[in-house]
Amino acid sequence: MKQAQAEQQVPKPVDETREVDFYNIAENRLKVFERDGYKCKYCAKQLTRFSATLDHIQPVSKGGTNTMDNLVTACLHCNSSRGSRPVMDAIKKNNAEQTAASDANKPVSNFL
Secondary structure, eight states, X not given: OHHHHHHHTSOOOOOHHHHHOTTTSHHHHHHHHHHTTTBOTTTOOBOOTTTOXXXXXXXXXXXXXXXXXGEEEEXXXXXXXXXXXXXXXXXXXXXXXXXXXXXXXXXXXXXX
């Protein structure tokens, strides 16, 4: 009887890769989306759990990991257009595009 109780009390081993992998584990992905408020970090577009994607700050191709600190919420457009460029380059590009779009919508004043 004591042997059966001892076997039941043995804790299950913790899968450490599951605990730190915030890219491939669905419930961990949701934690990143919730942390970021389901908003794209590059263009501030409001997203849903179906339209949100995860972007690596430090690309995996350049040694980045799947930890929460290395992932941000991004819309598909921003995520796919960034590629493996540094984050600051993507932010500068998005700011330049937004400025150009807002300038195009401004009326031209007449100086007569």
